Amino acid sequence: xxSLSLSACEALSQMDLPRxxxxxxxxxxMDFPYAPEGLPKQLRGVHGIAEGMxxxxxxxxxxxxxxxxxxxxxxxxxxxxxxxxxxxxxxxxMYSNVYAMVHTSNGDKxxxxxxxxxxxxxxxxx
Amino acid sequence: xxxxxxxxxxxxxxxxxxxxxxDRVQSxxxxxxxxxxxxxxxxxxxxxxxxxxFVCGLRFIPTMFEEFRLEPTAVYDCPDEDSVVFEQSSQGVxxxxxxxxxxxxxxxxxxxxxxxxxxxEHYDPKVMTELMTPIVAKMAAQxxxxxxxxxxxxxx
Numbered sequence: 001x002x003s004l005s006l007s008a009c010e011a012l013s014q015m016d017l018p019r020x021x022x023x024x025x026x027x028x029x030m031d032f033p034y035a036p037e038g039l040p041k042q043l044r045g046v047h048g049i050a051e052g053m054x055x056x057x058x059x060x061x062x063x064x065x066x067x068x069x070x071x072x073x074x075x076x077x078x079x080x081x082x083x084x085x086x087x088x089x090x091x092x093x094m095y096s097n098v099y100a101m102v103h104t105s106n107g108d109k110x111x112x113x114x115x116x117x118x119x120x121x122x123x124x125x126x
Numbered sequence: 127x128x129x130x131x132x133x134x135x136x137x138x139x140x141x142x143x144x145x146x147x148x149d150r151v152q153s154x155x156x157x158x159x160x161x162x163x164x165x166x167x168x169x170x171x172x173x174x175x176x177x178x179x180f181v182c183g184l185r186f187i188p189t190m191f192e193e194f195r196l197e198p199t200a201v202y203d204c205p206d207e208d209s210v211v212f213e214q215s216s217q218g219v220x221x222x223x224x225x226x227x228x229x230x231x232x233x234x235x236x237x238x239x240x241x242x243x244x245x246x247e248h249y250d251p252k253v254m255t256e257l258m259t260p261i262v263a264k265m266a267a268q269x270x271x272x273x274x275x276x277x278x279x280x281x282x
Contacts, residue, residue: 033230033250034230034250034252036252069234070207071202071204071207071209071211071234072204072206072207073202073203073204073211074205075202075203076200076201076202076203078202080202080204080211080232080234082164082234082246098164098165100164100232100234100246100248102200102202102211102213102232114213116232116248118164118165118251119250119251119252120165120167120251120252120255123252
């Protein structure tokens with residue numbers, strides 16, 4: 001569980017979307033409970049996730065997601081991460097944010113990615 | 127599926143919060159409790175330490191809310207980290223004008239000797255800013271000595 005979650009963070013940091021998507025089940029769901037207006041609150045299915053995440057390499061020339069704390073919940077097959085990000089927009093500006101995430105798996109693939117990010121940082125960057 | 131001691135403590139703590147029983151809350155956290163609010167808004171500190179400061183902050187809740195309830199929506203027991211993670215939602219009613227408050231939380235609680243020693247609270251700062259800013263202004267207007275607002279509290 002822990003390694004699956006960390007692999008997903010690593011793939012995102014490398015903006016390696018094929019590898020990132022390969023870690024999700026076909027019916028996986030990504031939730032963004034704090035997403036401000038105009039940004040998705042949810043991406044459904046691996047195709048929906050692919051479409052939603054495809055903006056990343058368009059938007060960023062570099063991006064890194066660094067877990068700072070990791071908690072493993074074996075009973076619920078979930079990993080909870082606190083993380084920080086740093087990115088450089090292709091337009092030249094810098095981006096950083098703070099996250100709390102819940103990654104749930106079926107033991108093999110991620111089935112749910114629930115990402116709490118600071119929406120004020122997103123709004124400030126847009 | 128049995129509840130661990132840490133989960134039981136957290137459920138007791140949420141119940142105590144919902145009942146405004148802050149003495150009970152105080153008994154469930156360590157003296158040197160560290161509170162982190164990574165998405166802190168409205169001038170709240172991102173981090174502070176000490177049970178007294180924490181409980182002092184909690185005592186503000188009944189002055190602002192007629193009702194305030196936290197409802198866990200998902201519980202993650204993390205025994206290796208001696209931690210419990212709650213996803214929660216809140217429902218509240220502001221005293222000053224009866225308007226509703228709702229937020230969503232991801233909270234991480236780390237334990238030492240059966241008590242919470244680290245409390246990390248993620249809430250939506252946008253919701254808090256948008257809903258609380260006008261409420262704080264109304265509360266300030268009602269408490270100004272020169273206020274001629276004689277409508278009284280919505281609870282009267």
